[in-house]
Amino acid sequence: MYSNFFGFRVKPFELTPDPSFLYLSPDLGEIRATLYYGISQRRGFGLLVGEPGTGKTTLINSLIDKSGIDANFAYIFNPDLNFNDLLHTVIVEFGLSSIEEDLSKTKAMHRLNSFVTEQFEKGKHTVIIVDEAQLLDIKTLENLRLLSNLETRKHKLIDIIISGQPELENTLSHKGLSQLAQRIGLRCRTKPLTEKEAYEYIDHRLKVAGYNGPQLFANKAKQTIWKYSKGIPRSINIICDNCLLTGYGRDQRRIDFSIVKEAIDDLKIVPLNNLDSPLDISKDSAEEMNHATLDQSDKIPETQQKFSAKLEQNDENSNDIVPKIRKSLIHKRRQSLLGKKIDVSVFHGLPELLELL
Incomplete structure (x- = not known):
């Protein structure tokens, strides 16, 4: 009205995370450039944290829409799932399955591995973005790390960006996630x-x-x-x-x-x-x-x-x-x-x- x-x-x-409204402050501009670099150079794991409402999701949507990188994106915005459900959601996002299909973890991993290998040979990137990742439990986060094992001798076949509120950093400091924490090559933080x-x-x-x-x-x-x-x-x-x-x-x-x-x-x-x-x-x-x-x-x-x-x-x-x-x-x-x-x-x-x- x-x-x-x-x-x-x-x-x-x-209040919707519309990337067309994204205001690139110096901090957000640097974060977007960092994430772009991580994807383009196949750096594997990236971490984005920030207080609620500081623009993380809008920034992610902008990265997906305007990265200019030839990539397949799977954006998981409701990660309150166990790993099997999360994996199934990922392959559905990539068009490798339907929601109704009943797949074992082994079959789903095999299908994903075949897909990312094929995309790599075509010169395309494969990116998984998990938003609100502070909702993931330790077991799911550790299994998410296993996806990064899909790699050649020289290159990662999948880039994974996990985004969430500051408590996500506390979760990652858990001793059971030390291997995952060591693999995070890029860390970014949004600010007021x-x-x-x-x-x-x-x-x-x-x-x-x-x-x-x-x-x-x-x-x-x-x-x-x-x-x-x-x-x-x-x-x-x-x-x-x-x-x-x-x-x-x-x-x-x-x-x-x-x-x-x-x-x-x-x-x-x-x-x-x-x-x-x-x-x-x-x-x-x-x-x-x-x-x-x-x-x-x-x-x-x-x-x-x-x-x-x-x-x-x-x-x-x-x-x-x-x-x-x-x-x-x-x-x-x-x-x-x-x-x-x-x-x-x-x-x-x-x-x-x-x-x-």
Whole structure:
């Protein structure tokens, strides 16, 4: 909904790891170059670690899409599997099997070995990328090392990049994984953005989204966003998205400090920098959060009134659902943070509101 209001081609601050929005800070540029070097030179194992929300997955997607290397990639983004299932997922990604096919570990390894040997003879690289690798247990990680034994006397036939949160490094320090740790030839770490980089990050995403108007976020607004987000790109996206929604509700096309403050006040219900950790919410605490969330509504009456006015202009018969919309604006923010599906039934009769989701 707010895209047309601000003149965006697409929403600039989505939480999806879209490589077209990748902002290459000096650190990320160096990491991408390092990983590119590791693949092109067949270095075997590479490690990418970083705090949640610092751009690891977006960087990986950029590497896959824009590496320029003639390679087959198997990207495993849900590695909470035992090794046999992980291996099966890999060969499915390479088109060597179907999900339904029942293969033994021995047959799967033989099929993979034949494939990588054939690809090597054609001059092609074979790359396995395991994201969220902190979820892998020690036995699976050790078996993953065995895949790197697929090699000639001079070259590795498979490159493996494991990416995850900092606890992955702790796991790799386990004595049972000493051989794997010794084989990791490249180690990279993503970092939060500096203040200057955060400003550039916001402007970059606006530009990619098609914005070409005057400065949208005031300098003080950017500074506040950077401070509260601690330089975490995902947190910046969440704050900026809520700022734009609030600005739209106010009918205000410049995001100033007051809008940022209002958005942050709403978001303080859920700590931004813990978004990657599933929130264990008991029934009592969930009810408490529901009450706390709805209590926030009295802090933004002006925004909600203007937003409601827009709805009434769009649909003369929308009066009955305006109270639901008011609550849904707050509900949307909280639910998006918790990663839960939003009940869109309250939007029945107003299809244009679905863009909010």
